[in-house]
Amino acid sequence: MLSKKLRYLRYGLGMIFASLLLAGCSSERPSILLPVSPKANAEANLFLIIFWISVAVFVIVEAALFYSVIRFRGKNAEDVPPQIHGSVPLEIAWTTAPALVLVVVFVLTWQTLQATAAPPLDSMPVLVTGNQFWWKFDYLDQQVSTANELHLPVGRPVRLLLETKDVIHSFWVPQLGGKMDLIAGHQNVLWLQADKAGEYHGQCAELCGASHANMRTKVIAESQVNFDAWIQSQKTPSTTPTNPALVKGRDLFLGNACIGCHMIRGTTAAGAVGPDLTHVASRSTIAAGLLENTSANMARWIDNPPAIKPGVLMPKLNLSQDDITSIVAYLQSLK
Ligand code: HEC
Ligand SMILES: [Cu+2]
Known part of the structure; x- marks a missing residue:
């Protein structure tokens, strides 16, 4: 008896320890739950609403289950409970309740999609070309080309025009919201905006070959002044060495x-x-x-x-x- 209790205690402690470990992953890590853009915010809010609806459903169903199991438990192993066949009010209740929940989720999802899908008209275009296993960024208005590190001015929407030179890749910077495939022969558009200066990490999210996991990207969000200075320095040709x-x-x-x-x-x-x-x-x-x-x-x-x-x-x-x-x-x- 005692050893059983100890075993449960060990399971419990193990679970608490595991959740602490997982909680440690949050800060400083690219997480959709640490949004820094209007779009990522909308997506994270939608996620949290659906998450809490699911928690409520889980708690209600489990409570009803436990209540029934304990309340209607037979005293003897041979007891057969009264047999009931069908209940119209119950059938109606458990069909309409989930349907209503799904309607609410659908409406909220639709609203979020509408609010986040189209890039704002004044967004800055950047052509993103996926390559095995790196990202090419061409700033179309500024005539600047760079690789893997995407500089963005804070608070300004950016329109990423996604193309690939070889296989399918997927551009994803979780804290800025959205994830979009780069596919051959077609240009996809993903827009981003960073509301806070900082560095945000991204990862190719479509298996694209041996080094798929080594195809990372970094977004550097900086003030407009710093961004302009960066653009200016990138525009100049390379320095000719004299040494x-x-x-x-x-x-x-x-x-x-x-x-x-x-x-x-x-x-x-x-x-x-x-x-x-x-x-x-x-x-x-x-x-x-x-x-x-x-x-x-x-x-x-x-x-x-x-x-x-x-x-x-x-x-x-x-x-x-x-x-x-x-x-x-x-x-x-x-x-
Ligand atoms: C056959 C084509 C090819 C040749 C030849 C080649 N490279 Fe590369 N190089 C690449 C590719 C492709 C990458 C990107 C690799 C990646 O990140 O997946 C790269 C990446 C690099 C990088 C890292 C750049 C960055 O911003 O990530 C450096 C530095 C570099 N090469 C230097 C050289 C030098 C020096 C030589 C000659 C000695 C050379 N390369 C020859 C194709 C080539
Ligand atoms: Cu890739």
């Missing part, structure tokens, strides 16, 4: 296969298979959020990309460590 060590790095880059896949505006490199590297040093991460953008990580990356990111289109090029060091020094000068 001999950096000149050596640039020449190695331009003399290698790199230029077949990467663009560095202001040089002869005009490839379009991989990310534009004109301002690669201004990004905080490389390889779609996989590595922090440090010289050591970039050297590791250039040395052997498939070892870091399975399935990646950038091959191991068998460069010497010296050459890699020079190339990295040059790339890290491209602020």
